[in-house]
Amino acid sequence: MVKKSTIKHGRIPFFLELVLTVSQLLVLFVAIIVALASFLSGQDIWRMVIQVGIAVLTVGFLVWLFTRIIFQGMLDATIDKLKEQAEKEMEEAAEAARIAVEEAAQRAEEAARLAKEEEYDLEENSDIIESDLQL
Numbered sequence: 001m002v003k004k005s006t007i008k009h010g011r012i013p014f015f016l017e018l019v020l021t022v023s024q025l026l027v028l029f030v031a032i033i034v035a036l037a038s039f040l041s042g043q044d045i046w047r048m049v050i051q052v053g054i055a056v057l058t059v060g061f062l063v064w065l066f067t068r069i070i071f072q073g074m075l076d077a078t079i080d081k082l083k084e085q086a087e088k089e090m091e092e093a094a095e096a097a098r099i100a101v102e103e104a105a106q107r108a109e110e111a112a113r114l115a116k117e118e119e120y121d122l123e124e125n126s127d128i129i130e131s132d133l134q135l
Helices: 014-040 045-134
Strands: none
Touching: 014 045
16 A cells, blocks of 8 residues: 655745755845945945955855755755655565565465365265165
């Protein structure tokens, strides 16, 4: 018996959605803070753009690395869970096949025993018939 998968397609888990949202907000707030700090210190617009760009790229790379590690960990855990589930289903199928083979062997033995009994009965009947015919 095959069970239907309970995996929801089309949606990511809440924890991963939370990690992505927090990481995006972190990059956005870092950009705003660096832009405000540069503006309040009286720097040129081009220098402020370069500083914000460098800050966004740096924090963005770190956040990407962190989220990639989180995603990979959850993906590995899901793959392991599915492998264990598949192994369990294979073991159940193997057990069911073993039971079916044992039952078939028992039925074959029973059929052989009944056939032998019938053969014995036929031999007895043929002996009785032969003795009746000789009389």
